[in-house]
Amino acid sequence: MNPDLLFVLLAGILGLLVGSFSNVLIWRLPRGENIAFPPSHCPKCDHPLAPKDLVPLFSWLSLGGKCRYCRAPINPRYPIVEALTGIGYAAIAAAFPFAVYGAGTLGLMVLFTILLVGSAIDLDTMTIPDELTLSGTLLGVLFGLAGAGLYAREGVLGLPNVSQAVEGALLGAGVLVAIGVFGSWVMRRFRERRFPEMPLGYQQISLGLLAGAWLGPWWGLGVAALSILVNLLARKVVRIPELLTLGGFLVSLVLSSGGTGPSIGALAQGGLMAAGAVALVCGVYWWLYWRRNPETEDDGSDEDGDPVAMGFGDVKLAAAIGAFLGWERLLMAVVAAIFAGAVLGLVQLALKKGRQIKFGPYLAFGAMVALFWGGPLLDAWQQWQNSLVQP
Known part of the structure; x- marks a missing residue:
């Protein structure tokens, strides 16, 4: 045989x-x-x-x-x-034959299981366990050791190496958490959060987004860490206005698009990676805190708190996807997930089946699209871009 x-x-x-x-x-x-x-x-x-x-x-x-x-x-x-x-x-x-991809093939199987289990749990409970997403992100980075040298292959999905896996994880978390913080800001009609988290939370994520845009992802994480230290020393939340952080990030993008300062792509990437890094730190902190204090765990209903535009489980799931597939396929997965969610959301609305959308299964669907068709789609996109610049 x-x-x-x-x-x-x-x-x-x-x-x-x-x-x-x-x-x-x-x-x-x-x-x-x-x-x-x-x-x-x-x-x-x-x-x-x-x-x-x-x-x-x-x-x-x-x-x-x-x-x-x-x-x-x-x-x-x-x-x-x-x-x-x-x-x-x-x-x-x-x-992805084992003879070519080695342990990377097993890594993709691990990702498949994480996505399937996470989707099933999300459908049941509207939560995705941290045991899946955070450990999955770490595994994705470790499997990056098997993906070195297999990332760029024409027409075929390659596997990210360790540095590309880290970049994919940070951008995965960053893209989803940015959608969450801006969406929540709009839902609050641009008012400040009523219940900022202590000592770290969405305020630090927004600060990292702004600082990372101008200083780079790791300095952005450092600025957010400084804010956490200030909260601990003050023993209370020292508020950072979102008009400054989120508004400042938007203004930075506008200025950059006009040719002022770094390119808009560099600003966005630095900010999103920093926000993703802070979000993962928050995820680990909340996971450990809730394990020690299960009676205080947020059930996701948010009936008495600030409105939530994107579940934090989805943020961590996107980080795991980015770690296994790299940032390019992660972005493809998010686009496919949003498209599928919009289509099925309209169907759900037409059937009057409720308003809450469980985004985890859509992310899983998008990841499968990126997994099996990511290479050819990216090649087609690159060829189309090249045709635009050719005389």
Whole structure:
């Protein structure tokens, strides 16, 4: 048998097994349960499941979609997740042969699982666990070690190296959090936040956005860190007006577009990367804080607080996507996600099915578009740009 075909078949089998474990993550992570203990059991009758009950797809089919012990219906999502993971892993193995991409192929499979599990949880709870997004971002950077030298290949999606993975993660978080802070500012009709976070939060993200535009991403992170230190020393929130930070960033872009100072691209990139870096610091801080103080965790409803335009779980998910795929494919994923969200959002509005949109699944869809079609689409875009400048 052809080695590449054999690897595709093995990847599909691996995907079925990982899909079975993904169902465990989808059920247990939002509930704060241990993912290893106790062993798998029926959620209805609590009876432990035997190995014959855990064979991906086939157990569900042989049991007619019902528990062997209490005959309660088994959620069809279980075989769907297993089948999708098997198909997804096989498709990745076919598009990115292990002989060429090495461990990078396994990294893309990890990304697929993060996206699928995160989407399923988001659909259920409108949250995406930090255990997926923050650890996924770190894994994406580590898998960058396997992507060195494979980034730029004509017509084919390459993998970012470590520095490109870091850049992709920061820009991923930065683009989404910028949409969030500007969207919230508009929703508040340009009024200041009523409840700024202590000692770090959206105020520091907005400050990093402005400082990073002019000083670069790492200096922007440093300015935000200085603001955090001031809050800690003052033991209260020292307000930073958004008219100064967000308004200043917009004015900077306008001035730059007129030929004053750095280019608009450099300003935007520096600001977004700095905002992304601060956002990830906030994400890690809030994750650790809520683990110690679970009773204070924000449920995302924000009924008594400031309006939210973009969930912070989406920000961290975008960071993970950027770490695995690089910033160019990340931007493509965001564009595809916004387009898909707009189309399905209009359908949802027409059917009067509610107003809240769970953006995580759209981001996952956009990432898959960028994963499988990113290379050819970027090549077509580059050829079109070159045709515009040719005489």
